[in-house]
Amino acid sequence: MPTQSGDPAPHRHRRTAESFGVDAERYDRTRRRYPRALIDRIAAALPGPRVLDAGCGTGIVARQFRDAGHDVLGVEPDARMAEFARGTGIGVETARFEEWDPNGRTFDAVVSGQAWHWIDPAEGAVRAARALRGGGVLSVFWHAFHPPSAVAEAFADAFEQAAPDAPFDVRALDKGSAGHEAFLAPAEEGMKAAGAFTAPERWRFDWECRYTRDEWLDQLPTHGALTRLPPEAADGILRKVGEAIDALGGEFTVEYSTVAVTAMTVAAPGTPDGETADPPQAE
Numbered sequence: 001m002p003t004q005s006g007d008p009a010p011h012r013h014r015r016t017a018e019s020f021g022v023d024a025e026r027y028d029r030t031r032r033r034y035p036r037a038l039i040d041r042i043a044a045a046l047p048g049p050r051v052l053d054a055g056c057g058t059g060i061v062a063r064q065f066r067d068a069g070h071d072v073l074g075v076e077p078d079a080r081m082a083e084f085a086r087g088t089g090i091g092v093e094t095a096r097f098e099e100w101d102p103n104g105r106t107f108d109a110v111v112s113g114q115a116w117h118w119i120d121p122a123e124g125a126v127r128a129a130r131a132l133r134g135g136g137v138l139s140v141f142w143h144a145f146h147p148p149s150a151v152a153e154a155f156a157d158a159f160e161q162a163a164p165d166a167p168f169d170v171r172a173l174d175k176g177s178a179g180h181e182a183f184l185a186p187a188e189e190g191m192k193a194a195g196a197f198t199a200p201e202r203w204r205f206d207w208e209c210r211y212t213r214d215e216w217l218d219q220l221p222t223h224g225a226l227t228r229l230p231p232e233a234a235d236g237i238l239r240k241v242g243e244a245i246d247a248l249g250g251e252f253t254v255e256y257s258t259v260a261v262t263a264m265t266v267a268a269p270g271t272p273d274g275e276t277a278d279p280p281q282a283e
Contacts (some may be wrong), residue, residue, distance in 0.1 A: 020057065022227055024084040028058035030219035032143060034113055035205040035258050039064050046070075047135045048108035054124065054140075055115025059085030059211065065111070066090065071106075098123040102131045109137045116140035117183045121180045121190030129196035132265045134240040138197065140187050141260035144180045148252050151216070155237065156243035159225060162233040180259055187261040197263035205258040213245040216252075 028105055049070045053062040055073030058081055064088075074092040076082040082092040093100065097119050110128040112119070127136045146152075169224045184202065191200045217238050220226060226234050245252065 020078060020081060020222065020224070020227055022080075023222065024058050024081050026218070027081070027222045028060065028084060028088075030215075030222055031058075031060060031114070032209065032256070033060060034064060034141065034143075035207060038141060038203070038258055038260060039207050041203065042109060042111065042137060042139050042262070043068055043070070043225060045137050045262075046108045047133060050107045051109045051111060052107040052128075052131055053090075054110055054112040055118055056085055056090065057081045057113075059088050059090040059092070061111055062086060062090045063111035065109075070109075072176055084156070097127060100127065105131070106130050106133045107135060107136060109139065111138075112140040114142055116187055116251045117142075122185040122193055123190075125187075125190035125194040125197070125242035129194050129265055134265055137262060138191065138265070139260055139262040141203075141258055142180055142183055144257045144259055146255040146257075147216075148248060150244045150248060151241060151252065154241050155220070158237040162237055163225075163229060176259060184259060184261055191263045192263070196265050198266060200261050200263040203260040203262060205260075207256050207258070209254050209256060210251060211254060212251045213242055216245060217242055 043065070051062075051065045051070045051072045053065070053072055055057075056062050056076045057078075059074060062072045062074050062085065072090060074090050075095055075097050076081070076085065076092050077094065077096045077162055079094050082094045084259065085092045110131060112124075123140065132138065188200045188202075191197045220241065221234055222237060226237065229237075264274040
């Protein structure tokens with residue numbers, strides 16, 4: 001969820017970034033998967049089968065690439081999320097991606113779903129470039145969702161009352177993909193600054209999902225704005241949102257846009273095929 005203008009970037013909020021494992025099972029059960037069209041478009045650009053999932057969480061993205069025939073390794077800072085992903089058959093190394101060492105391994109893609117804003121975009125792009133072979137793909141993506149205004153406003157009003165000093169721009173929830181510009185632009189800037197990628201492209205995939213009251217309230221606590229709230233505060237927010245959904249008849253449709261920023265590495269002149277130029281050191 002985007003932060004308020006003027007506040008530190010999301011990746012600086014480490015306690016929130018590593019709080020999602022508080023209920024890893026709920027996170028994995030309720031969070032939406034990514035459009036097959038996105039997975040297929042990334043896969044079509046890869047020079048080989050090896051995929052690195054940065055900030056893999058419970059392994060949602062990793063399993064989608066595994067099921068599409070790829071060899072996937074995850075990197076995840078939250079040990080609870082990493083353990084859940086391992087339980088689904090995904091290999092995971094527990095580390096912040098900015099500090100992770102590939103130990104000479106190379107990959108055909110670095111992907112990150114719903115997680116790149118928790119990674120420093122400049123350091124992350126440099127780290128990705130070092131892990132990728134020439135022609136490898138870096139693709140980072142998010143779900144931007146746009147619920148009915150009554151639901152979004154009920155959440156924002158209740159959240160701002162419960163946590164007036166929180167850094168999250170909860171009203172960005174009602175802006176769809178426009179609310180994710182705070183994620184997309186830094187990702188692009190980081191890729192450009194790394195000096196090892198082609199010009200980044202933006203991709204967008206629109207879809208929708210029908211929710212019942214219980215389904216929406218079940219997934220809401222997995223978002224960063226709520227993971228660290230006291231239970232009584234979170235319960236109050238859910239109650240207010242539930243009342244708004246009841247007023248709509250108990251179910252509603254959410255418009256989704258899955259938005260991605262994607263670039264490819266370029267083999268350096270005079271290097272063996274598949275190698276990239278050394279990117280600048282991250283500061």
